[in-house]
Amino acid sequence: xxxxxxxxxxxxxxxxxxxxxxxxxxxxxxxxxxxxxxxxxxxxxxxxxxxxxxxxxxxxxxxxxxxxxxxxxxxxxxxxxxxxxxxxxxxxxxxxxxxxxxxxxxxxxxxxxxxxxxxxxxxxxxxxxxxxxxxxxxxxxxxxxxxxxxxxxxxxxxxxxxxxxxxxxxxxxxxxxxxxxxxxxxxxxxxxxxxxxxxxxxxxxxxxxxxxxxxxxxxxxxxxxxxxxxxxxxxxxxxxxxxxxxxxxxxxxxxxxxxxxxxxxxxxxxxxxxxxxxxxxxxxxxxxxxxxxxxxxxxxxxxxxxxxxxxxxxxxxxxxxxxxxxxxxxxxxxxxxxxxxxxxxxxxxxxxxxxxxxxxxxxxxxxxxxxxxxxxxxxxxxxxxxxxx
Amino acid sequence: xxxxxxxxxxxxxxxxxxxxxxxxxxxxxxxxxxxxxxxxxxxxxxxxxxxxxxxxxxxxxxxxxxxxxxxxxxxxxxxxxxxx
Amino acid sequence: xxxxxxxxxxxxxxxxxxxxxxxxxxxxxxxxxxxxxxxxxxxxxxxxxxxxxxxxxxxxxxxxxxxxxxxxxxxxxxxxxxxxxxxxxxxxxxxxxxxxxxxxxxxxxxxxxxxxxxxxxxxxxxxxxxxxxxxxxxxxxxxxxxxxxxxxxxxxxxxxxxxxxxxxxxxxxxxxxxxxxxxxxxxxxxxxxxxxxxxxxxxxxxxxxxxxxxxxxxxxxxxxxxxxxxxxxxxxxxxxxxxxxxxxxxxxxxxx
Numbered sequence: 001x002x003x004x005x006x007x008x009x010x011x012x013x014x015x016x017x018x019x020x021x022x023x024x025x026x027x028x029x030x031x032x033x034x035x036x037x038x039x040x041x042x043x044x045x046x047x048x049x050x051x052x053x054x055x056x057x058x059x060x061x062x063x064x065x066x067x068x069x070x071x072x073x074x075x076x077x078x079x080x081x082x083x084x085x086x087x088x089x090x091x092x093x094x095x096x097x098x099x100x101x102x103x104x105x106x107x108x109x110x111x112x113x114x115x116x117x118x119x120x121x122x123x124x125x126x127x128x129x130x131x132x133x134x135x136x137x138x139x140x141x142x143x144x145x146x147x148x149x150x151x152x153x154x155x156x157x158x159x160x161x162x163x164x165x166x167x168x169x170x171x172x173x174x175x176x177x178x179x180x181x182x183x184x185x186x187x188x189x190x191x192x193x194x195x196x197x198x199x200x201x202x203x204x205x206x207x208x209x210x211x212x213x214x215x216x217x218x219x220x221x222x223x224x225x226x227x228x229x230x231x232x233x234x235x236x237x238x239x240x241x242x243x244x245x246x247x248x249x250x251x252x253x254x255x256x257x258x259x260x261x262x263x264x265x266x267x268x269x270x271x272x273x274x275x276x277x278x279x280x281x282x283x284x285x286x287x288x289x290x291x292x293x294x295x296x297x298x299x300x301x302x303x304x305x306x307x308x309x310x311x312x313x314x315x316x317x318x319x320x321x322x323x324x325x326x327x328x329x330x331x332x333x334x335x336x337x338x339x340x341x342x343x344x345x346x347x348x349x350x351x352x353x354x355x356x357x358x359x360x361x362x363x364x365x366x367x368x369x370x371x372x373x374x375x376x377x378x379x380x381x382x383x384x385x386x387x388x389x
Numbered sequence: 390x391x392x393x394x395x396x397x398x399x400x401x402x403x404x405x406x407x408x409x410x411x412x413x414x415x416x417x418x419x420x421x422x423x424x425x426x427x428x429x430x431x432x433x434x435x436x437x438x439x440x441x442x443x444x445x446x447x448x449x450x451x452x453x454x455x456x457x458x459x460x461x462x463x464x465x466x467x468x469x470x471x472x473x
Numbered sequence: 474x475x476x477x478x479x480x481x482x483x484x485x486x487x488x489x490x491x492x493x494x495x496x497x498x499x500x501x502x503x504x505x506x507x508x509x510x511x512x513x514x515x516x517x518x519x520x521x522x523x524x525x526x527x528x529x530x531x532x533x534x535x536x537x538x539x540x541x542x543x544x545x546x547x548x549x550x551x552x553x554x555x556x557x558x559x560x561x562x563x564x565x566x567x568x569x570x571x572x573x574x575x576x577x578x579x580x581x582x583x584x585x586x587x588x589x590x591x592x593x594x595x596x597x598x599x600x601x602x603x604x605x606x607x608x609x610x611x612x613x614x615x616x617x618x619x620x621x622x623x624x625x626x627x628x629x630x631x632x633x634x635x636x637x638x639x640x641x642x643x644x645x646x647x648x649x650x651x652x653x654x655x656x657x658x659x660x661x662x663x664x665x666x667x668x669x670x671x672x673x674x675x676x677x678x679x680x681x682x683x684x685x686x687x688x689x690x691x692x693x694x695x696x697x698x699x700x701x702x703x704x705x706x707x708x709x710x711x712x713x714x715x716x717x718x719x720x721x722x723x724x725x726x727x728x729x
Contacts, residue, residue, distance in 0.1 A: 071565070238553065409500065
């Protein structure tokens with residue numbers, strides 16, 4: 001671990017929205033290349049980046065579309081930069097192929113999705129959480145991925161740094177799944193001094209050029225990287241490739257490579273998962289939330305507790321990889337999980353899968369456009385144990 | 390067909406990697422001094438690679454090398470002997 | 474002085490000059506007999522070698538397709554990206570490290586159909602890169618489907634009754650979008666082509682070299698134009714060299 005470069009750290013207390021806090025988090029984390037295409041409700045992120053980057057030695061380019069943005073940052077990553085792009089639903093859909101490319105070529109990057117209501121153009125200025133499964137499975141083929149869900153401007157700052165650190169550590173695209181509410185919510189954001197901000201440097205190959213194998217994994221299943229212009233003459237391809245990086249389109253190489261791309265997240269999942277619990281021990285009902293829903297659920301949880309129900313709250317900070325182990329553990333202790341989401345049941349499916357019938361799983365669906373009425377969540381909590389095993 | 394007059398020694402030559410050849414004939418066609426022919430022999434892939442049939446014609450201009458899509462031939466200019 | 478004494482018959486041949494820039498462990502390449510892509514690579518390597526560029530600072534980016542495989546054969550920093558997106562990848566690479574000389578090397582379908590939007594915007598922005606486009610007038614790798622560059626009336630596997638769409642005039646497109654250097658050669662004009670690529674590499678800004686190359690397997694055969702050699706001969710006989718031509722006038726018709 002190293003600490004942040006002070007040039008990018010606006011130490012102090014600020015009153016800013018989640019989008020701006022995300023920009024500051026990226027700059028503090030060492031991001032020095034951003035490509036983007038304007039889309040509501042994410043535009044404030046790139047606007048602030050465009051304003052700030054000239055003063056920190058960064059390069060911002062507004063590309064011709066989201067497809068271009070999501071690959072320009074990969075070119076920049078192979079030139080040695082920490083990179084990010086920012087979008088919302090329709091642009092996120094366009095970026096899917098390049099999430100696959102980044103997964104295949106193990107290119108570290110952060111992709112911010114400020115979620116709005118879909119499908120299609122939907123409600124451009126209003127919140128939803130409808131991209132969660134797309135975040136996990138959006139590109140074709142199998143690969144591991146990491147996705148984070150902030151629930152406040154402060155977390156937009158803190159977790160953006162974490163997103164960059166995870167991207168560098170595991171050489172994967174990290175998806176930063178905000179929502180319109182969190183993106184446009186203005187709150188106090190405290191930015192610590194640079195020496196208090198830990199940043200993960202790129203894992204660079206330091207040995208000789210002759211012994212360099214671009215895709216030979218280390219013990220944690222992640223290979224070390226080089227950058228263009230250093231004389232390594234590396235080859236990077238989206239085709240199935242061997243450890244040298246050369247195309248090798250055989251069943252055996254495919255099995256080895258894809259297994260590793262999946263396993264480097266799966267086998268490290270316990271180190272990556274991050275969730276916050278409140279009153280979960282001894283609870284009969286656990287409300288599982290993420291993003292803005294973690295805040296709309298609070299009055300409902302309080303009301304249920306005041307009526308004597310034993311309700312715990314588990315908030316996903318990292319949505320992918322999903323905390324399977326913890327949910328399995330809890331499923332044999334609790335009677336029900338209640339999952340409010342601004343969609344018709346996406347992370348609910350994961351909770352249900354891990355509960356495997358041991359506990360009742362209830363989704364509190366919402367089409368998006370606004371947040372839940374806490375009353376709906378309260379009623380779901382109250383009713384979840386009726387008829388439960 | 391007029392035979393090149395063998396009065397002058399060639400100033401150049403070619404190197405042919407016959408096994409890489411796919412027999413497209415570009416080198417034979419584009420040789421400015423008509424030094425190459427396709428061999429009657431086959432390589433392992435079943436193609437007829439070029440041969441330097443009229444070596445006295447070769448100037449080592451390397452047009453064959455530039456035009457070859459399979460990196461299977463190149464021309465070079467012979468160096469003068471040390472004694473000169 | 475007797476001339477034969479000037480040359481030593483026994484002198485060992487020098488090493489193949491281009492092999493130092495090829496990943497020889499990946500040769501032979503995948504291209505068909507009579508395909509012109511290998512010829513263009515040959516010329517590109519020779520141009521690089523005489524360009525005076527630091528080859529550790531040259532990066533080649535390709536998209537998808539037959540020409541998209543070029544990056545994988547070059548012993549340089551090389552990137553084989555997604556279909557149509559070589560140019561935005563190269564844009565990021567160049568902007569993130571301006572020391573690099575970035576070359577995009579890809580095909581007509583890749584760069585001007587699926588990648589057409591990126592092509593025009595990179596030219597408009599005048600991104601400092603050289604784009605080498607091998608135009609074989611067809612989608613070769615996927616089996617000979619019609620491309621924006623397929624001549625009017627030519628047949629392709631998806632235009633079995635003849636192509637009824639107008640053909641892209643790529644030099645005109647590149648120039649009108651702001652390219653600082655625009656050239657079109659054929660794979661048969663090896664010396665001119667090599668010189669042209671070298672010139673393009675030496676230009677600052679968006680430079681563009683289109684190369685017509687035979688696709689004997691999927692374009693020539695279907696259109697009864699003979700094999701690769703027949704195409705190369707046709708280029709030699711019919712191509713007209715016009716330096717400083719008005720690009721508006723260089724559109725192409727079907728050759729038959």
